[in-house]
Amino acid sequence: MILDDLVAATQERTEYEQSIVSLADLKHAVSELPQTNPNDVYERFRRPGMHVIGEIKKASPSKGEIVDTLDYIGIAKQYRTADVTAISVLTEPKYFQGNISYLKEINQTVYAVTLRKDFIINPYMIYQAKDAGAKIILLIVAILSKEELKEYFDLAHELGLAVLVEAHDEDEVATALSIGAQMIGVNNRNLKDFSVSFANSINLRKKVPEDVIFIAESGVKTIEDTEKLKGIGVNGVLIGETLMKSDNPIDFIKKVQGDA
Numbered sequence: 001m002i003l004d005d006l007v008a009a010t011q012e013r014t015e016y017e018q019s020i021v022s023l024a025d026l027k028h029a030v031s032e033l034p035q036t037n038p039n040d041v042y043e044r045f046r047r048p049g050m051h052v053i054g055e056i057k058k059a060s061p062s063k064g065e066i067v068d069t070l071d072y073i074g075i076a077k078q079y080r081t082a083d084v085t086a087i088s089v090l091t092e093p094k095y096f097q098g099n100i101s102y103l104k105e106i107n108q109t110v111y112a113v114t115l116r117k118d119f120i121i122n123p124y125m126i127y128q129a130k131d132a133g134a135k136i137i138l139l140i141v142a143i144l145s146k147e148e149l150k151e152y153f154d155l156a157h158e159l160g161l162a163v164l165v166e167a168h169d170e171d172e173v174a175t176a177l178s179i180g181a182q183m184i185g186v187n188n189r190n191l192k193d194f195s196v197s198f199a200n201s202i203n204l205r206k207k208v209p210e211d212v213i214f215i216a217e218s219g220v221k222t223i224e225d226t227e228k229l230k231g232i233g234v235n236g237v238l239i240g241e242t243l244m245k246s247d248n249p250i251d252f253i254k255k256v257q258g259d260a
């Protein structure tokens, strides 16, 4: 199964990375960074309207290569111009051709709230996210025990990072809520067969209290899609491929936000 491969590859990668920069050194670097407050991020997403998280990714396991070359700075600037609520940057190298250096460089060049999109399975990766300047991390319920999920969620908050907790079904939503998640992302893509169905968001929206931010992830192709999601009360959408392939991502984002 793809998720197992991703976790195994991530484990191997972070072991290697820790042999280059130790956790102690990384913690030290992070301790010198300015403090941030995760509530600032949550508040942004609680503002009325349809929020867009624009994603930057070169490839994915379901689609293969999405773009030939990844002008991540140029794309980040466009997303910024469109006033996205956050920019999601894939940092997983093997299957998504991402890199944590893209995240870091974007944060040094473009004033934006960024999310580290990866398969976070240890504290080291959370410190890395902070070090790279991210304000949000993704935690995927399906790849963590409940104890790990809680531990990493609390660590992120301690470091001033907000958390988008990804859940795929009712049980995972219940787990996310039980650890106190304030922002839940429901993936419309089934990670077993890659099929996309908005039914997942539609069904699960009802299971998430109004005051918990609800983000619909994956498979958004058209304004009709986002209107439909808006109709069921989602607070935001996370869009990758469609924006990466769009000739005019700014215009598309504006339309989703309802500003154009």
Ligand SMILES: O=P(O)(O)OC[C@@H](O)[C@@H](O)c1c[nH]c2ccccc12
Binding pocket: 055, 117, 118, 119, 166, 187, 217, 218, 219, 220, 238, 239, 240, 241, 242
């Ligand atoms: O490109 P799409 O279909 O718009 O999907 C974006 C995003 O939801 C997807 O990349 C994603 C959702 N959850 C993830 C977890 C890990 C990596 C990637 C993802």
